[in-house]
Amino acid sequence: MARYGMVIDLNRCYGCYACAMACKVANRTPPGVFWARVLRGEMGTFPNSVRQALPVLCNQCEEPDCMKVCPTGATYKTDDGIVRVDKDKCIGCAYCVMGCPYGARYKVDDWNSYFPEGLPLSPYEEHTKEFWEQKSGLGVSTKCDFCIDRRAEGKEPACVQACSAKARVFGDLDDPDSEISYLIKTKRGFVLRPEVGTEPKVYYLPPR
Amino acid sequence: MALTNTSKVKEDVWISTCCGQCYCMCGIKVRRQDGVVTEVEGNPDAPTGRGKICVKGLASPQLLYDPYRVNYPLKRTNPQKGIGVDPKFVRISWEEAMDTIVKKMKACQEKDPRGVYFQATTTQASEIRYGVTGFMKAFGTPNYWVSGGGLHCGNGAHFMNGIMHVAWSIIPDFAHCNLPLNFGCSKGHGAGHVAVQNATQAADSRARGSRTITFDPMQSAQASKAYEWVPIRVGTDGAMALGLVNVLLNDLGVWDDEYLKYKTNGPYLIRPSDGRYMRDKETNKPMVWDLVDNCPKVHNDPSVTRVQYEEEAHDVALFGEYDVDGVKCRPGFELLKEHVKKYTPEYVSEITFVPASTIRRIGKEIADNVEIGATVIIETDEGPKKIPKRPIAAHFFRGSQGHVNSGWTCLSIDMINHMVGAADTWGGALGLGAAVGAGYKPTGKPYQIPYPDEDGLLMCKAWVYDHIPYPLRKPKPPTRLDLHDMFPTSIYNAFTIMNPKWFEMLEQFKIPYRPDIMINFGSNSVMTMGNAEIVTENFLKKFNFIFSFQLYITEFEEAVADIILPDTCFLERYTPAVSFPSTFSHPTGEDDWGWTIRQPVIEPMYERRDFNVVMMEICKRLGILHKYYKALNDVTVIRYGGAMSDEYKLCEDGSQEHTWEEVVDRMLKDRFGPEHGLEHVRKKGVFTWPKRKEDVYWKWFNPSRVPVYFEYFIDSGEQITELCKQMDPEKKYINLDWSVFKPLADWYPCxxxxxxxxxxxxxxxxxxxxxxxxxxxxxxxxxxxxxxxxxxxxxxxxxxxxxxxxxxxxxxxxxxxxxxxxxxxxxxxxxxxxxxxxxxxxxxxxxxxxxxxxxxxxxxxxxxxxxxxxxxxxxxxxxxxxxxxxxxxxx
Known part of the structure; x- marks a missing residue:
């Protein structure tokens, strides 16, 4: 059984937000929900300052804190290492939203339109609303699942497919011959906040 | 993932078409589920996009279904116009809208059709170059501008890149360039041209270890991804470039001898009396000095000409004084080399805020990386050929050229490439888009192989507009409302039409008609050109009637539109040619050519109607449909490289009407053969054919030269000065400094x-x-x-x-x-x-x-x-x- 992970090459990434948008469109996430997100930071002082884009998503941790704090067992790991939520078991306590050291979980109580109130929903928003309610659910915790449905159709996760910089590589960490294993090994792959000890499976390659 | 409740799903399809969120024209696949557009992805079959699509394209379902879209024709009921005025729009029927429009248009047609002014958006670039231009020709008006792009885009860049590369823009050969010099442009960083593939190419280039240097006042995406960010004062990129040219030529003594001698007019002999070419008495051609035969030769004498790199030719002079018919002449390159001496690093530093030491160091880096003399072998149709390898490229776009020094800034930046031979060859600066190509072999279309004029300089075969970049237009008494046909360059201007005394100016310049009707296609010019009050009061309010094809009620419609027609967006229409003429759609490099089409993913909702279809209907009601078809046939020649064959030409004698779908079908069959019409192309959304390597790296396969000494600018300067003197002797309305029409580059302050x-x-x-x-x-x-x-x-x-x-x-x-x-x-x-x-x-x-x-x-x-x-x-x-x-x- 594979153990899925992702590599994000910060040298290739130029911060275009296509990953975050592709995720939004593929998963029909409502306002304020970014299963994939691009953070911005600035380091150093002029003229040696650096603006850095940092794409983030659920790290699909090997030892997920979100799973530990879940009182009902709604959060579980699949055999291939993806951290998922069983919306029927989730009671919406949001401990996992607080417990995730990476801010990757979102609980949506009320579905909201992207447009100002007072108008009937567009056919597209009717669709996204239905999609969200059926797949992710309201009043429960939601998160990235490495696009489990797309992968079932033989496609890559939406954020990987959309990346014009080819900065994202999805693959099997247990396969020593996979591209991501090779990249992590040879290009100084690192994880975010290793000190929290959750063993993230999203790796980053340094900006330069 | 289908809709989660699969039992309800009746339809789940992906349709191949072309994005329309900007002018990059990437091929896309759009998902339709139960009649609703739900997702957009890149189309891997399309060389324009190659399976990737940007954040804007991805977001387009929200454009298609935005509840604030205009869905029905609207009429202004408040006669007062202006910013902040409530237009009091009311819904009307299409019939009423069309009746009103056609009545007004007919009256204008009878009075003077030039009273119609077409304003369009650059986002829908394909519609501009076909339907909009076709209508203007058929109706008989020369008055036009695009807002949003246009004067906020590339008047300088397109002008210079046309002259120097027969291209709309330039870009590093990312696959092989080791030192891209980015003068503050977003190319390769998302917001620029050929956005997604250039981003892929630039990312590959970074991964390969190229060292981009970006000059930019802010740490933009391109600056933050660069190896080095050089903060520079806005509007001074031209000075920076001339500083680097000076360091190369005069401090380091670095230039590409072969390139300058055989691919530029650098060796053309210049007579001292008036700075013009010394011409051969018999043929009137410019001359070079043959150092082997020690005599002058016309520029294209076979003994002094090298088309391909491996051909041999006599050495010619880039330096020295030579006696021709008793006149002591010097090569233009030597004059340039002397001219740029004043751009010392210290002087340039004062202008740009960049330390002199940085300017010297970057000049040295260019010299160290350019590998003058190095070659590579490429596979061509004629077998393996040797061409120069020059892995440096200076490029730029709007940021550096949106200034009073626009034209010369563009030239100065590109001059870095031409001094070291890094133009349209391996690793250097390449013309962006389909600048050069012999077409799909069985039909030979779209054909666009450039050729030299009598003076040996690079001429276009196909171009985005009717007016090709070289030679410059001859100034003549104006006929347009912006007087633009009197100026030697570019397509439109703002300073005339925004003048508070516009009509007095028209009087002075003997324009016998006044603005009457504005047709707006998708532009929001109240916001996209400059100060909103000036645009509205001085310009837009001068029109008697304005109707607008639009997706939203923008600030433009609110302020001045009389009728709004609900247009379809790109997901609801056909467009026959999207990636040609290629301005920003085709990536450079060795991928295939691709002719993308746009086809509707869903039928237009509500009462939205496609601009193209409505324009045909207006033409029909005005009795000019046959003229419109003829105009579309006519513009095809230069826009899309080669005339329509008789078989597929649209009917010009009024005996036949075509649907818009049929127009698309005929264009495709004409370009790619009867078996490759709409039914064939709609499956993949694109027709592809192989690109020859000699069309990517065309420099050493083409007999043309490019100017480094702009001799012909002198003529243009004299002509426009004289014309202005005749028409506006007191300089009441036009007082521009025409002395910038001169042969050598300079930087001017804003x-x-x-x-x-x-x-x-x-x-x-x-x-x-x-x-x-x-x-x-x-x-x-x-x-x-x-x-x-x-x-x-x-x-x-x-x-x-x-x-x-x-x-x-x-x-x-x-x-x-x-x-x-x-x-x-x-x-x-x-x-x-x-x-x-x-x-x-x-x-x-x-x-x-x-x-x-x-x-x-x-x-x-x-x-x-x-x-x-x-x-x-x-x-x-x-x-x-x-x-x-x-x-x-x-x-």
Missing amino acids: PTHTEKNPEFDMHAFYWRAVTQTNSMTQQNPYLDEMSQEDTIVFGIQMHSKTAAEKGIKEGDLVWVENPEGKKIKGWVTLSEGIEPSHLAFAAILGHWGEYMPVAKGKGAFFNDLVMMDEPHTDPLTLNQDICCRVKIYKD
Whole structure:
């Protein structure tokens, strides 16, 4: 059984937000929900300052804190290492939203339109609303699942497919011959906040 | 993933078409589930996009279904016009709309059809180049401008790149370039040309270890991804480039001898009396000095000509004084080399704020990386051929050229490439788009192989507009409402039409008619050109009747439109040719050619109707449909490289009508054979054929030369000076400095650089955010939300130290005011990533319109500071100066 992970090459990434948008469109996430997100930071002082884009998503941790704090067992790991939520078991306590050291979980109580109130929903928003309610659910915790449905159709996760910089590589960490294993090994792959000890499976390659 | 409840799903299909969120024209696949468009992805079959699509394209379902779209024809019932006036729009029927429009158009047609002014958006570039141009020819009006692009785009860049590369733009050969010099342009960084593939290529290039140096006042995407960011004062890139040329030629003695001798007019002999070519008495051709035979030869004498790299030719002189018919002449290159000596690193440093030592070091880096003399072998149709390898490339776009020094800045930056032979060869600066190509073999179309004119200089075969970049247009008494046909360069200007005394100017220049009807196609010119009040009052309110094809009720419609027609967006229409003529759609490099089409993913909703179809209907009612078809046939020759064959020509004698679908089908069959019509191409959304390597790296396969000494500018300068003297002797209306029409490059200051009032101590400029550019994106809530993820998009970016000195804090509301007293409001976001005397604005934000509630009130409206007058116009290209000197103070 594979153990899925992702590599994000910060040298290739130029911060275009296509990953975050592709995720939004593929998963029909409502306002304020970014299963994939691009953070911005600035380091150093002029003229040696650096603006850095940092794409983030659920790290699909090997030892997920979100799973530990879940009182009902709604959060579980699949055999291939993806951290998922069983919306029927989730009671919406949001401990996992607080417990995730990476801010990757979102609980949506009320579905909201992207447009100002007072108008009937567009056919597209009717669709996204239905999609969200059926797949992710309201009043429960939601998160990235490495696009489990797309992968079932033989496609890559939406954020990987959309990346014009080819900065994202999805693959099997247990396969020593996979591209991501090779990249992590040879290009100084690192994880975010290793000190929290959750063993993230999203790796980053340094900006330069 | 289908809809989760699969039992309900009846339909789930992906349709191949072409994006229309900007002019990059990427091939896309669009998902339709139960009649609803739900997803967009890149189309891997399309060389324009190759399976990738940007943040704007991805977000397009929200454009298609935006509840604020215009869905029915609307009529203004308040006769008063202007910003802030309630137009009191009411819904009308299509029949009423068309009756009104056709009645007004008929009256104009009878009086003087030139009273019609077509205004269009560059986002729908394919419609502009076909339907819009076709209608203008059929109706008989020369009056036209595009807003949004145009003067905020590439009047300078397209002009120069046309002359030097027969291309709309230039870009490094990312696959092989080791030292891209980026003069503040977003190419390869999301918001620029061929956006997604250039980003892929630039990322591959970084991964390979190329060392990009980016000159930019702010740490833009391109600067933050560069190996080195060189903060530079806005509007001074041309001076920087001339400084680098000087370091190369005069400090380091580095140039490409072979290139300059056989691929430029550098060796052409110049006579001292008037700076013009010394011409052969018999043939009137320019001459070079043959160092082997020790005599003058015409430029294309076989003994002094090298078309392919491996051909041999006599050595010719780049230096020295030679006697021709008793006149002592010198090669143009030597004059250039002497001319640039004044651009010492110290002098350039004063202008640009870049340390002299940095200028010297970068000059040395160019010299160290360019590998003059190195070659590679490429496979061509004629077998393996040796060509020069020059892995450096200087490139630029709007940022560096949106200034009073626009034309010469573009030339100066590109001159770096031409001094070292790094133009249209392996590793160097390549013309962007389908600049050179022999077409699909069985039909030979679209054909665009450039060729030399009598003087040996590069001529276009196919071009985006009727007027090709070289030779320059001969100034003649104007016929247009912007007087533009009297000027030697570019396509339109602002300083004439925005003049408060526009009509007096028209009188002076003997224009016998006045503006009557404006047709607007998708543009929001109240916001996209400059100060909104000036655009509205001086220009737009001069029209008697304005009708507008539009997706939203924008600030333009609110202020001045009489009728709004609900247009379809790109997901609801056919477009016959999208990636040709290629301005920004085709990537450079060795991928295939691809002719993308646009086809509807769903039928137009509500009462939306496709612009193209409505224009045909208007033509029909005006009795000019046959003329319209003829005009479309005619524009095809130059736009799409080669005439329509008789078999597929649209009917010109009025005996037959075509549907718009049929127009698409005929165009495809004409280009690619009867078996490759619409039914064939619609399956993949694109028709592809192989690109020859000699079309990618065409320089050493083509007999043309490019100028490094712009001899013919002298003629243009004299002609326009003389014409202005005749028509406006007191310089009441036109007082531009025509002395910039001269043969050698210089840098000129903008008003920003000469402002004396110490109160105005900041430089302001705008930049293109990846989420909000080249389109009407601000109303899209997905893009709006994504834009809020980066504070510099909606905030005014200011250096932390400068802000502290002025007592300004993060989030403070401020006024930014220009010396002309125009001011805008916004909130400040602090940053270290900006040259301390600058303020950066993401364009074009700050909507106030009532009918675009998502866009309303977000960001600052920078263009309100942009003055569209003579002091802010480049005399060479009529380009608009888009930097300002400002003061900033708290609200």
